[in-house]
Amino acid sequence: xxxxxxxxxxxxxxDAIARENREFLAAHGIYAVDIMSAPGSGKTSxxxxxxxxxxxxxxxxxxxxxxxxxxxxxxLDGFGVPVHQIxxxxxxxxxxxxxxxxxxxxxxxxxxxxxxxxxxxxxxxAEFDLGEDDVIMLLSVTEGHDxxxxxxxxxxxxxxxxxxxxxxxxxxxxxxPGAIAAARDVHPGVAVLTTSCRTGEGIDDVVAWLxxxxxxxxxxxxHLQVGASx
Amino acid sequence: xHEASIALNLIEAVEQRLESQPGHVxxxxxxVGELAGVxxxxxxxxxxxxxxxxxxxxxxxxxxxxxxxMTCDACGRTSGVEDLVFRCPACGSENTRISxxxxxxxxxxxxxxxxxxxxxxx
Numbered sequence: 026x027x028x029x030x031x032x033x034x035x036x037x038x039x040d041a042i043a044r045e046n047r048e049f050l051a052a053h054g055i056y057a058v059d060i061m062s063a064p065g066s067g068k069t070s071x072x073x074x075x076x077x078x079x080x081x082x083x084x085x086x087x088x089x090x091x092x093x094x095x096x097x098x099x100x101l102d103g104f105g106v107p108v109h110q111i112x113x114x115x116x117x118x119x120x121x122x123x124x125x126x127x128x129x130x131x132x133x134x135x136x137x138x139x140x141x142x143x144x145x146x147x148x149x150x151a152e153f154d155l156g157e158d159d160v161i162m163l164l165s166v167t168e169g170h171d172x173x174x175x176x177x178x179x180x181x182x183x184x185x186x187x188x189x190x191x192x193x194x195x196x197x198x199x200x201x202p203g204a205i206a207a208a209r210d211v212h213p214g215v216a217v218l219t220t221s222c223r224t225g226e227g228i229d230d231v232v233a234w235l236x237x238x239x240x241x242x243x244x245x246x247x248h249l250q251v252g253a254s255x
Numbered sequence: 256x257h258e259a260s261i262a263l264n265l266i267e268a269v270e271q272r273l274e275s276q277p278g279h280v281x282x283x284x285x286x287v288g289e290l291a292g293v294x295x296x297x298x299x300x301x302x303x304x305x306x307x308x309x310x311x312x313x314x315x316x317x318x319x320x321x322x323x324x325m326t327c328d329a330c331g332r333t334s335g336v337e338d339l340v341f342r343c344p345a346c347g348s349e350n351t352r353i354s355x356x357x358x359x360x361x362x363x364x365x366x367x368x369x370x371x372x373x374x375x376x377x
Binding site: 026032 | 257260261264265267268269271272276278281285290292293338339340341342349350351359360361362363364365366367368
C-alpha cells in the first residue's frame with residue numbers, strides 16, 4: 026500500500042465558475058444580490074415590493090431559482106422587467122454553473138441591477154457561491170429565533186439579515202432581541218433589519234441598504250477604472 | 256442534501272489524479288471542516304451510490320474532521336469557537352475570521368500494490 030497526494034477542494038469546481046461570474050458582472054457593471062431563506066419566508070413577496078422601486082431607478086433583471094415550475098416567475102412577470110426562470114431539477118440550490126448562461130442574457134438586456142431569488146433552503150445555498158456581490162437573508166418570525174445558531178453558514182454568508190413577517194410577531198413567541206443577538210454572535214457586524222412584506226414596514230430600509238451597496242460597488246469600479254487609466 | 260454533487264466532484268478529482276498515476280484506490284482521505292456544511296454520513300452514502308460499478312466502488316472514504324477555530328485580527332490570537340460566538344474571547348473584538356473548520360478537500364489516496372509486483376515476489 027502506498028499513498029499519493031491529491032489536495033483537491035471539493036467546492037473548487039463551483040468556486041472557479043463563481044469567480045468567473047463575479048468578473049463578468051464587474052466587467053458589465055452589474056450589481057447582483059442573492060436572496061436566500063427557508064421556503065415561505067417571503068423572498069418573492071420582498072421582490073414584489075422591491076421590483077417596482079428599483080425598476081424606476083435602474084435597468085433591472087430578476088433570476089428565479091426553483092426546483093420545478095414557474096409559479097414565482099408568474100407572480101413577477103407583470104412588473105415589466107425580465108424574469109429568468111432557472112429550474113434546478115433535483116438540486117436544492119442554485120450554483121455558479123447554473124446561473125452562468127443567464128448572466129450573459131442579463132448583460133445582453135443591459136441590466137444594471139440583478140436580483141436573484143435562490144431556492145428556498147437554509148442549508149445548501151450557503152455552500153455555493155454564485156459570484157454575487159451580496160447576500161440578503163430572510164428569517165421570518167414564524168421560523169423561530171434559534172435559526173442563526175442552527176444554520177450558521179447561511180448567517181455568515183449574509184450581508185443583511187431581514188427579519189420578516191414582523192406583523193405576526195405578537196402571535197408568536199419569537200424572541201426578537203435574542204434572534205438579533207444570535208445573528209450577531211454568528212456574524213459580528215452583519216446588518217439586521219426588520220420587515221413586513223404584508224404591511225410594507227421596513228422595506229424602505231432594505232432598499233436603502235441595497236442602494237448603499239450598489240453605490241459602493243459603482244464607486245469601487247470607478248476607482249478601478251480611474252486607477253487603470255494612465 | 257448537496258452531498259451528491261460534492262461526491263461527484265470527489266470522484267472526478269480522484270479520477271483526474273489517477274490519470275497521472277494510475278492504481279487501484281483502496282481509501283480516499285477527505286478533510287471536512289466542522290463548519291463545512293457537509294454531513295460525512297450523507298457524503299459517504301452518496302459516494303457509495305455514485306461509485307458503484309466504477310473502479311472506485313471498493314474504495315472507502317476516511318474522514319478527518321477539522322475543528323472550528325477563529326483568528327482575531329485585533330489581537331492576533333487563534334481560539335476555538337464556543338457556542339458559535341465569533342467574538343474574540345481574549346480581547347472581545349468582533350474582527351475575527353475563520354481560521355480552520357471550512358475545509359472540504361480530498362487530501363490523499365491509498366493505492367493497493369500492483370498485482371504484478373505481488374506475483375513477482377511469490
